[in-house]
Amino acid sequence: MDAARPPIRRIDYLLRKADYVNWHRQQSNQQILRSQQGFSEVEPSRPKACRGCANYHGVAYGYSREQRAPLICGFHPFGWEGSDCPDWKELT
Numbered sequence: 001m002d003a004a005r006p007p008i009r010r011i012d013y014l015l016r017k018a019d020y021v022n023w024h025r026q027q028s029n030q031q032i033l034r035s036q037q038g039f040s041e042v043e044p045s046r047p048k049a050c051r052g053c054a055n056y057h058g059v060a061y062g063y064s065r066e067q068r069a070p071l072i073c074g075f076h077p078f079g080w081e082g083s084d085c086p087d088w089k090e091l092t
Contacts, residue, residue, distance in 0.1 A: 049088070050088075053090075058072060075087040
């Protein structure tokens with residue numbers, strides 16, 4: 001068996017590496033712009049009532065972006081609308 005990598009695998013590796021470098025550069029540029037405009041802190045995606053809760057799940061399920069739905073927690077799948085969740089439990 002030939003130990004050399006097939007050329008298509010090498011090309012695939014180089015393309016994935018270039019994509020990652022471009023993504024990383026874009027993230028760095030966005031962070032620089034945020035800090036220049038005074039937005040150094042990224043706003044958390046966790047709902048305010050769920051911050052610090054042990055029941056928080058926060059994973060989106062679904063195969064396509066259009067059909068993907070987040071599961072916030074087991075008690076309140078779409079998140080709690082009020083300010084104080086009755087099922088809030090502190091992280092241990």
